[in-house]
Amino acid sequence: MELIELARRLSGLSGPSGFEGPVCEYVANYLHPFADEVYTDVLGSVTAWKRCGKPGAKTVLLDAHMDEIGLVTTGVKDGFLSFATLGGVDPRMLPAREVQVLTEPPLYGVIASMPPHVLSAEDKGKAVPADKLYIDVGLDRQTAERLVPPGTPAVYISAFEELGEHQVCGKALDDRACAAIIIKAFERLCAQDLNVDVCCLVSTQEEVGHRGAKVAAWTAAPHAALVVDVTHGRTPDAPQVVCQCGKGPAVSIGPNINRAMAMELLALAEKKGIPCQRKAEPGGNSGTNAEAVQVSRTGVATALLSLPLKYMHTPVETVCREDMTACVELVTAYVENMEV
Amino acid sequence: MMLDTMETLCCLDGVSGGEDEVRDYILERVMPHADEIRTDPMGNLMVFKRGAKIPDRRIMLCAHMDEVGLIVTDITSEGYLRFAQAGGVNPQVLLGKRVHAGPQRVPGVIGCKAVHLTTPEQRKTLPDLKDMYIDVGASGREEAEKLASIGDLAAFDDTVVRYGDGFVKAKAIDDRVGCATMVELLESELPCDCWFVFTVQEEVGCRGAAVAAVNVEPDVALVLETTTAADLPGVEGADRVCMLGKGIVIPFMDRGTIYDRELYNTLRRLADENAIPWQTKTRIAGGTDGSSVQRSLGGVRVAALSVPVRNIHSPASVAKIAECEAQLKLVRLFLEEMAK
Structure with a gap:
């Protein structure tokens, strides 16, 4: 299934925080054919594994949340x-x-x-x-x-709709657009020979305090994590917002993010010609699952990749198609590039 | 049948000053049944049909084709559309709503910066209308100009839903229900001759009806309309105006018209005699084309029959199906009475 079509399907499902059942079921079914293992935990998060089969391989976690407000x-x-x-x-x-x-x-x-x-x-x-x-x-x-x-x-109730040539709009694109992104990246990675085990986590209850990712990250016990969530895109009534739709995913930099990983993402994007933008995250809390994942167990090297989105938490959340595609490219390239 | 006609009409766009689509549809439907058809420079559609008798007084039924909506006033350098209201839209229902603009029905959304970016004070207030905007997914003025132009009319999302215990939700129930009633009557045998006037520009000051009445020269006019219902928790007594499920509204007075007492009494008697539930408005609010018709020529006797509508002038107006059908039933009885 195409990336945008997957986002459309996910957007159309009902799954507010704590009641993600239909999304959970859809995601688990979608991941099942190409993952080595798929499980749903007690909070409803879905985790899929692709094991590289190399001894001593490290684990990288990809996370996006499935719940909506x-x-x-x-x-x-x-x-x-x-x-x-x-x-x-x-x-x-x-x-x-x-x-x-x-x-x-x-x-x-x-x-x-x-x-x-x-x-x-x-x-x-x-x-x-x-x-x-x-x-x-x-x-x-x-x-x-x-x-x-x-x-x-x-x-x-809000149908997924195309706005102009480049943008799409709908409900729950925070964060189902990113769920579609990591699922598509994971699907591509599953067909490749990798140096790491990949764990694709589509988590619950982010909107009420990153609760699903906290327990799912514990279970997955990754060495590194790439959290993919949305960030505000600039609009006429919010000119102070730095990130803009259409300029690629944002790589966050700050205490909640492993700086080396962020620099590697930026370098990789430049090398591969993938558009991306930088975003400073001054606090220890980026307002995303990166907060819970970074401090899981004994600490996880965590990066945050953000899809610019306009009108967050409204029924007309709007993102740029090309940003979504670029995000898949960057996530895929990052994992492909990982050493043993 | 009547409901299907109404739903079809609600899905057409006819923001005040751009009623063409609605008029074209009605014309096509009623042409085979009309004895005379007139239009005028403003766009009113006046249809005469003979009935079994020639009544003593010339009778005119009247409903407006236009609906409230928006008009594009400017295109910003960033590619967003500024707009003004066409008709009385409550600004509280605009944010995060879908519209389609212009003849190409270009999809757009009324954006609003994310709740995260607002101050607690801002969350309690609404942006000024002049600061609101439509996002059509354009990245700049040039791209936006390919999609929309200054002066384009924008109408609300047009999905129709039947729900609950006999309710229907649509845009523009005000006043496509009246138009549907007249179309249904025109397609049936009439007890007496009658003029059917489909007016323009009611929502911007009952402007079409003023000239249509001069054209038709009625002695008696019955306005088929909708009226606001505030039958919600927290609203008590007369402030509710009228209630869905309590019957068709026969108003004695609104802000534009003191309705003809003889006709008012006739309508009430007909409803009672035929066990059609009815109510009157408990608040002197709103107005109808009756105001223009009553004071046209040397004066016209005017009455109105209004369907109660919740969330009137919003994308999600709601009516009770039985009350839409009651309008048609009572008008038919009224024409029979006029034929006596």
């Missing part, structure tokens, strides 16, 4: 569903938003918007806080209470 219902009021947010949801995205409530089978819903006439003049220019909003599932109170118990997750 979402909502979780907290009750029923007048037939409408009250909800809390799951991960970093921007409340301004919610009014008149279509969602899928993840009952079995799922229910369609619309987050109702307050008409302007019931808003005070002062409230009109304001965002409505999430706790004042409700999901309309078109049911009466009794039916809604029966079908939707509190704690039912929900995700945005």
Whole structure:
């Protein structure tokens, strides 16, 4: 399957943090035919192995997360569903938003918007806080209470769509676009003679604190890791953002990243003519799974490769196709290049 | 049948000032059933059909073809489209929504910098409309200009969903439901002669109806419309305006019109006699083409029949299917009454 097609399929699945089941199943099935081993751990993360067969070979871990932000219902009021947010949801995205409530089978819903006439003049220019909003599932109170118990997750409905010639947009591209990237890189690496064992980890619960990667990295016990996640792409209302869509993946540099690995990625990109950009990460926490992986067990040499993405945590996350392709190239080249 | 027609109409684009697509479709549907067809320089479509009787008073039914949307006002050097509202769109429903712009229906999204990049204060407010933008996936002005032009109209995403206990979600239910009612009537036998006026530019000030009424010279006009429903948790009493599931709305007054009392009483009586659930508006809000028609010529008797709609003027407006069908049923009874 082509990279963009895989991203499209993954984007279309429902898997908010803690409820990644459908994504987990799809990823495990996809990896199964070409991996030496695939397993799903207790937190739902999927790990696939390609062993090089060379004695004493080191292990490199590729990570991207499968969970997306979402909502979780907290009750029923007048037939409408009250909800809390799951991960970093921007409340301004919610009014008149279509969602899928993840009952079995799922229910369609619309987050109702307050008409302007019931808003005070002062409230009109304001965002409505999430706790004042409700999901309309078109049911009466009794039916809604029966079908939707509190704690039912929900995700945005948003089709994967092409924007112009170079960009694609959809929900959950943070981080399923990168899940598609590492899966495609892993698929290519599986067909090659390598000097290292490769472990492809598609992890859960990143959006609520890098929880899936923490335990999966423990189990995998890698020597080195390449975490692939998204980073903000520059937009007109965020001109201060350094990374730009269309300029290739960003190689992060800072305390959360092994500097030698970062330099090697940059050198390799230059040598192979793969576009890439630099990103400074000043803190010990890059806000990605690199934070959990770097301090796993006795420490892991960890690099962070980021796909520039506009409108993070909205239903219209937007990335550049060429950046995705370049990211696959760079991940693949890096692992191919690793010595015993 | 009526619902299918409405859904088809909702998927067409007709932002105020660009109603052509809607008009073309309606014209094709009604042409075989019309006795006379008129258009005017503004784009109104006026269709006359003979019925079993010639009524004492000339009757006009009226629904507007236009919908609220956006108009492209500028293209930035970075390739983003600036826009203004065409009609009253609540800015709270814009962020992170999909639109398609111009005759080529170029897909775009209304971007907004990621929640991570906002201050807590910014998350509680909305950007000014002038700072919002549409992203069509262009990397600069030149690329964007190939996709869109200043003056292009942009309409909301056009997927239709039936859900819950007899609800339908679509853009432009305001007022394609009225258009659908008139198309269905035109395709049936009528109890009396009737003019069907499909107007333009209702959303920008009931401008089309003003000239169409002069053209048709009605004695009696019945406006087929939608009206805002705020039947949401947290909104009490009269502020709810009307409620989905409580029946078709027969308004006595809104901000544009004090409806003719004789016609108002007739409609109420017909609904009661035929067991059609109805309600009136509990808040003097909104307006209809009735305002223009009533004060045209030497004065016209005007009434309205409105379908309650949640999230009106948003990409995800919601109506109860039974109430769309009730509009058609009650208009038919009204024409029978006029034929007496």
